[in-house]
Amino acid sequence: MTKLDVEALITELSLPEKISLLAGANAWQTVPIERLNIPAVTVSDGPNGIRGTRFFDSVPSNCFPCGTGMASTFNKELLYQAGELMSKEAKMKGVHCILGPTCNIARGPLGGRAFESYSEDPVLSGHIVSAVINGIQDGKIVACIKHFVCNDQEDERKGVDTIITERALREIYLKPFQLAVRDANPKSFMTAYNKVNGEHVSQSKKLLEDVLRKEWGWDGMVMSDWYGVYSIKESLDAGLNLEMPGPTRFRESVQTVHSVVCNEIHRDVIDKNVRHVLKFIDDCLESGVDPDQDELENTDPKAATLLRQIGGESLVLLKNDDNILPLDPHAKKGNEVIAVIGPNAKAERNSGGGSASLKARYTVTPFDGIVNKVKEKAGDKAVVVEYTLGAYLDKTLPDIGSIMKTETGETGVEARFYKVAPGTPGRKPFDKRISTSTKLFLTDYKHPELPVGEQLFYVDFEGYFTPDESATYEFGCSCLGTAQIFLDDKLIVDNKTKQQRGDAFFLGMGTREERSAVKLEKGKKYKVKVEYGTRPTSSLIVDYQEVGGVYFGAQIKNTHEEALQKAVDLAKKADKVIVVGGLSKEWESEGFDRPDMDIPGYTNKLVEAVSDVNPNVIFVNQTGSPVTMPWVHKVKGLIQAWYGGNELGNAIADVLFGDVNPSGRLSFTFPEKLEHNPSYLNYGSTNGRVLYGEDVFVGYRHYEMVDRKPLFPFGYGLSYTTFEFKNAKAEVGEKTVTVTVDVTNTGKRDGSEVVQIYVSHENPRIIRPAKELKDFAKVFLKSGETKSVSVEMPLLEVTSYWDSYKNQWLSEKATYHALVGASSDNIVGDAVFSTEKDVYWLGV
Known part of the structure; x- marks a missing residue:
């Protein structure tokens, strides 16, 4: 495709034509200008897979694991491949730009779209989102990172005013976007619905012009979230280039032309916005996508293989008492009964709800995955898998x-x-x-x-x-x-x-x-x-x-008690009980937040009851964010399985039966109860505002400062093998610090370990978190193997905090500790390094 001559087109376009380019033509396309051979380009949701241009009767898509699950892989290389697959599927759907990834902060457990984002930690989010974007854009498809910024709740999301300190805004909420600009350069940004400190983001000169463009040096296109524009002049002046969807609500030709000719809106402002839209169209055209093509399914078996690998690496083994896992169908002589119980066992919990959801090409349920695995492993051996529902979960009656x-x-x-x-x-x-x-x-x-x-x-x-x-x-x-x-x-x-x-x-x-x-x-x-x-x-x-x-x-129609009794009767005769429960897209979705952290219905009673009659219970939890687990001390096995996409059942079975050694690590702290979460007193809208009162102490940063042990800490996850860390050291270069550690697989199984690098300040001038994640690496080791793992990090980035007096980043002259962790609360190595002087800086 011939590149557009952007500057020449700006001189040739009439004012009404320019204005028409500043809003979509419809829900999914930009406006074409046929007179000047400017084509329309097509966008599509998103975060969990490429839906295409239709909600109704859409062409089926491959569904990826949810965001918090993908981040729990802690595997940049794997998620680059996920982005590559997304780009391939976008082309098959006739799509130029993917509306994603989402990298808002999972500030608390109740967020309706927490599952769609990556983490409570901005650095994990930033590295994961960069890997996915690089995979997408190396495939010549444009990524649209979202939602910039502080769209961290659904309650009154279109009007809520986020009251936040500049330091928290910089260190936590802007940080993943900043890292993405530095490491991946997304070609498009989508603005959030909400206000930040009194001003809607979509018309904030501070955020869109001063921070994003001037300070970070970013030169892509900014589009609104759908119906997320609230003005004509203010949004154009701030640099909101494209109003979506179309047809326009605010940038109608008559009113906008009138504002220009009356000098309310400067012609240069129109040209500046048009320039970015034309560059966006030009970027989109590099894909070679024909938007008029028929949308196609991707039936390539390699896609299923990759999705199964992502799903398997996302699973987090949280508990494994008496080494109940992995399961071995050959362990017992004679007939063996495996009971599979729970509302998620035969359900297709492949994603959360809202704009992230899609029509999956297929979904392997946990029950099907377990049955198929038992057949594969047991052969002619008499292993019986029996099922009963046990508890209801659906808000509404299930799809038939x-x-x-x-x-x-x-x-x-x-x-x-x-x-x-x-x-x-x-x-x-x-x-x-x-x-x-x-x-x-x-x-x-x-x-x-x-x-x-x-x-x-x-x-x-x-x-x-x-x-x-x-x-x-x-x-x-x-x-x-x-x-x-x-x-x-x-x-x-x-x-x-x-x-x-x-x-x-x-x-x-x-x-x-x-x-x-x-x-x-x-x-x-x-x-x-x-x-x-x-x-x-x-x-x-x-x-x-x-x-x-x-x-x-x-x-x-059964009563809760009838369903529960059937589960107890089955559990009594079973050798092992696998309860598959959690939430669904009816409980975690765009449009509303959860009212509490509990699993609805009788699931908690179910786990208690079957644990009372059978000591060998494994709970598989499918949620996008934490839930309370009052029964956690009664079950021997516990797996956090997220919403696993097409291959969720196979991924769960792979881990349960040991074909995959679990290597996922929690992207989110799991508190014992909601009241322990730092956002508890300040979550949701109160008369149109929300105070981010926990400031920079989000997630594990809070739990460590107040010395409260959570149920499961950030970065935590078990394996079927064991690892040892030795010889941690840090070497400071001119602009970098490199942390190196030797990792040995000391167990009997091959497996992968995540090396987590946290940094702490020995004597900070202000109150800072006890430590903060700064980077990580995943390493595969055969049994008995040792590898040296090195992680190179920008020195200024890993030592700085936001100085609100200077309004700049400050890297203090000080002594720092590079803490090598197997999780946020399990530090296994400490390497000391120093900086020689105070350095103030801006940029990425």
Whole structure:
């Protein structure tokens, strides 16, 4: 593709054409200027994989492990490969720019998008995000790092004012972005919704112009988050180059031209913003992507292999009493029973919710992964894997798309689209689709027979449900719009004539779920029909202007006590019990924060109960952030499994049965309870503001300063082997300090260890954290092998703090300790080094 002559184009573009370039054409594309051969370029979410340009009826994608899971690999090289795979899949989806990675700080356990970010630690976040960006951009796809800055909660996220000291802003929240600019140079930034110290980020000259461009020397393009623009003049003056999505809400031609010709907005400001948009388009065109191509699935087995490796390395072994793990199907003579219990065992918990979620190409559940592994390892040996639910987790009834059949026998439900309501004489569908999901968001549905902008239409979903057992089943639906469920043409659920507001959809726009119970017979075929009308049909007043959506599902109706008793009965006869629990995208999602740190429902009671009747319990926790574990001392094995993407079940089984030696380390401190977290008193919006009262003492920095032992510390993780560190030393060069340590695998299994380098100041002039992570390296060692590991770090970066009096970084003349750790609370080596003078500096 011929490069754009940006400066020549600026002279040729008319003022209205320039203004049109400063906002998107639609949800996913920029505005083309055909007269001057300026094409549109396409963007796509994101952080967990490349969805493409559709929420509804999207082409399936490979789902990556969630951000906190990927960071727990502590493996830069592996996550570079993850970025490479993302770039490849972007090209297959006709996408020029990936809206990610996300590197906000997981300030506390309750954040709805904590799973999507990487860590509580800014340096771990910065190194991980740089690795992913380098992988993406080396593949000629543009990365859009987000959300700049302090979008660390969902509560009132579009208007909350983050009150924060300059020091905390610099040392914690801006730091991962700063490291990314230094080490990866992302070609695009996305601004956060929130305010920082009284001013929306998307119109902050201080953050966008003074810090990002002037101080850091960055020269890419800044786009808004979706509907995250709040002004015309202020956002343009600050350098918010592109308003998204389109069509524009603020940069309409008539008003903006008027502001320019009346000298409210300088023409140079328009040109400056246009210049960055044109450079962005030029960067995007380097990919050679054809945005008009058909979107394709990536079915390459190498993708599955890589995702399985990332998933395996992300798992953190937190507890292994009596070496209960790895499991050995050959250990017992005679029949062996492995009980798999829990609400996540047969569920596809591949990602959290919101814009990070996508239609996964496939998902291996933990149960399937375990069953397949047992078959592989046990062969003809009599090992029986039995399952029961044990506890409920879903907020709403589960998706039944994968177990429904159409009239012609295809998996899923048939969707017929109409312009008029059910019961209208002569009603004929204008479109038909097959959906393998019954949780559908229609925000980007389009059809040639629907006028542009038309939001009123109707959809009938129809399919056949055949129960596996005779029982009472619950059916239910929630919607943005109206919906009714019919079973064999009899109305059983009405979410149309009487509606109540709920939290359906990731922005909490829809109704509550309405339910009804009916008795069904095993093996009998029942016709299920859902009549749905889009948002304009709803009687509720909705602040958002989305087209709409509907979630409907079903499951056997049991009491919590019945499910629990079945689990206890199974656990009594089992040799080993694997409980797979945690959270889901209904509990961790964009749009809302968690109300507390507990696992909802009966999961805690389940773990207590099965532990009382069986001493050999292993808990596999699937969450994107910490949860309370009141039963932790009763289980022998504990694995933090995150949301593991397509290959989550295989990755879990690989670790459980020892084909992968766990090497993940926690990217997040797990406190015993929420009240111990440093953000506890200052989380969420209070009258439109949030005070970051813990200042720089986020995560492990806080726990160490107040001498409070968490449940599991930052950087912690066990292995099936053991390691020894010796001969730690630090060597200071002109601009660097290099820390070297010898690492030996002293156990009987091959495995990988993470060398974590923390730095502490011997006698600081101000209060500083006891130590701070500055870099890390992962090393693979065969049993008995020793390797020397060296980590070179910028001297100024690892010794500096933000001097709020000088408004500069200060590296003090002082003695420092390079602390080599196996985790934040397990320092195994100390190398002393010194600096010769005070140095003030700015930049990256």
